Amino acid sequence: MRWFLLLMLCLPSLAHAGGQTVTSVDVSDVAVTIYRDPYRDAGMMRAGWPGGYALITETRTITLPKGESQLRFENVAEGLLPETAIITGLPSGVREKNRDARLISPAGLVDAFLKRRVLIRRTDPATGRVREQSAIIQSGPDGGVLIRTDEGIEALRCSGLPERMIYSEVPDTLSARPTLSILTRSDRALTATIQLTYMAQGFDWSANYVGNMAADGKKMGLFAWLTVANGGQQSFRDARLQVIAGKPNKRPNNPPPPPPASALNLQCWPIDSTSTHPRREWERLPMPRGADLSRFDAVGRNAPGSFETAKQRRKREREERAFGGGGGGSEESIVVTGSRMPRSARARLQALPSPVTVVSADYLMPAPPPAPPPPPPGESVAVAQGAQAQAEALGDLKLYRVPMRVTVAAQSQKQVAMIVQPEARFDRVYRANVVGGRDTPQPMRYLLRSINSGEKGLGVPLPAGGLSLFETVAGRRLLAGRDDVADLAVGEAVELKLGQSPDVQWKLTRVKETQDRQEWRVDITNARSVPVTAQIVIPHDLAEKPPGLERGPEGWMLPVEVPDNGTASVSYTLKR
Structure with missing residues (x-):
């Protein structure tokens, strides 16, 4: 009896030691700072799960009971790194942290x-x-x-x-959304406002530039979008958004344990024998009349699908080539994944869902390509006041702060105005490297060059991203070229490699060769109505240095001025 009374007295203490569960769902304020993928230069962001990361700070209000309790933070980022989580505002700190990755599925x-x-x-x-x-x-x-x-x-x-x-209930071990849980203790019941700060994977950002070339070919209206990507399933509403330009030193995190499978893989394998099914009768096809069987081997390899003579096979192959690979005899047929199908089977096929689209009565063709991209913006891009991201210094890095609150939606991208430079000035240059030269004409690469300075209409840091250049032809704005832009500080040279020009061509001719020297000549033709500036890149040792020679990242650069609708030649000598 005494043992029973002692056990009854201990039960409340045991229940109290287990603690209570407090769930925090609502977020009153959130700030998201996104860092670019450290292993991506200026290319496109990774689709699905971006390779960058974010620093997220959430403000929440919780009510804690007296004693020990388990505090569950729901609606955290899917890629949360639990070792980076910091919680401030709790009366007694954190005793234990857990990342609950088992979701309801x-x-x-x-x-x-x-x-x-x-x-x-x-x-x-x-x-x-x-x-x-x-x-x-x-x-x-x-x-x-x-x-x-x-x-x-x-x-x-x-x-x-x-x-x-x-199921009778939802197990306590499963969560409806990503959850971070901690153990804490309070000496009294209270309501507190706390801050949860953590790093999460699955984010990225990039600059997307749009250039509108003026009619003179020297000025460009340069506009840049700040594009952020969230690959997780959690949205951050009315967030204070910032991005960091540059590459802070970051070591790879330990790979998280693989998440449990969410979908069921159900398969049924029949356990039958031939006695459970009726016997199938096979009907022997009649031998075609007039067939020359000497042209066939024992298994009929010359006759795919049926017996036919060599003459009939050649006729069938000619008809198939004439119809683009489809059957072309008197029978009506269609082609599905390379096989011939008679008309009797067409109705059954069209009644079934198919990954291809029927575009005619006789053929199944692949689905049409996706819709074209939207038209480019106008010559000048109007940005609402207070809607452009502002650049600030963060040590040797750059911080771009979005002035208004935005929603970083789940599994989506968002664009905010970033850079507006309406009169950036560039010089058009045509370039060729003698390593790829030949004695027949070939087009030269054309590029736009400038200096990132205020005198050239720039003078702002240019984060890495892709650029699309548009020019107006006959009243229509058309895409003229694309290139990637690296991180460029103020004062650095800007070069946009946009493609090849069929109007400006060049050829390389060896003029003379001795025991210690080689003489070469470059001939350039210009079919444009304006003079052009060309550069010949020579990644070799020169015996003589012509006037105007410059040293570039690819080698020596020899400038050449080519008149409109004219030609020009330049010679150089190499050491052997």
Whole structure:
């Protein structure tokens, strides 16, 4: 009796030691600072799961009971790194942190109810009768789900009837959304405002430039979008958004454990024998009359699908080539993944869902290409007052702060105005490297050159990203070229490599060769109505240095002025 009374006195203490669970869902304020993928230069952001990361600070209000409690932060970023989480504002700090990665899913429910009882509901499609029976999950979710009923052990959804499992509750071990849980203690019940700061993977950002070339070909209206990407399933509403330009030193994080599978992989394998199916009779096809069987081998390799003579085969192949690979005889046929199909099977095929689109009565063709991109912006881009990201210094890095609150939506991208330089001045230059030279004319590469300075209409840091250049022809704005822009500080040279020009061509000719020297000549033709400046890149040792020679990253650069609708030549001598 005394042991029983002692146990009753200890029960409240044991229950109190287990602690209470407090769930925090709502976020009153959030700030998101996105860092670019450290392994990506100026290329496109990775689709699906971006390779950058973000620093997220959330402000939440919680109510803690007296004593020990488990505090669960829901709606955190999917790529949260739990080792980086910092929580301020708690009365006694944090005793333990846990990243709960098991989310509610079909596979997660099966795993949580393993060896537990569920309800199986089956519907007879003929009568509509619904039957329910109790079952115990024996194995799963990987490789199929086995359940035990009163009739024995069977595989889920292999009975031939529509069926589903009904669970009595949602297990405490599963979360509806990404969750960070901690253990804390308070000496009294209170309501506190805390800040949760953590780093998360699955974010990235890039600058996307749009250049509109003026009619004179020397001025450009340069506009840049700040594009941020969130690859997770969690949105951040009314966030204070910032991005960091540059590459801060960051070491790779330890790879997180693989998340549990979310989908069920159910497969049914028939366990039958030939005695359970009726015998199938095969009808022998009649031998075609007048067939020269000496032209066929024992297995009829010369006749795919049926016997035919060599003359008939050649006729069929000519008709197939004339019809682009489709059957062309008197029979009406279509082509599906390279096989011939008679007309009798067409109706059955068209009644089924197919990954291809029927574009004519006789052929199935691939689906049409995606819609073209939207038209480019106008000559000048109007930006609402207070809607352009502002640049600030962050040590040797640059911080771009979006002045208004924005929503960083889940699994999506957002664009905010970043740079507006309406009169950036560039010089058009044509360039060729003698390493790829030949004695027949070939087009020269053309590029735009400038200096990132205020005198050239720039003078602002240019983050890495892609640039699309548009020019107006006959009143229509057309894409003239694309290039990637590296991180450029103020004062650095800017070069945009935009393509090749068929109007400006060059050829390389060897004039003379001795034991210690080689003399070469470059001939350039200009079919444009304006003079052009060309550069010949020579990545070799020169015996003599002509006037105007410059040293560039690819080698010596020899300038050449070519008149409009004219030609020009330049010679150089190499050491052997």
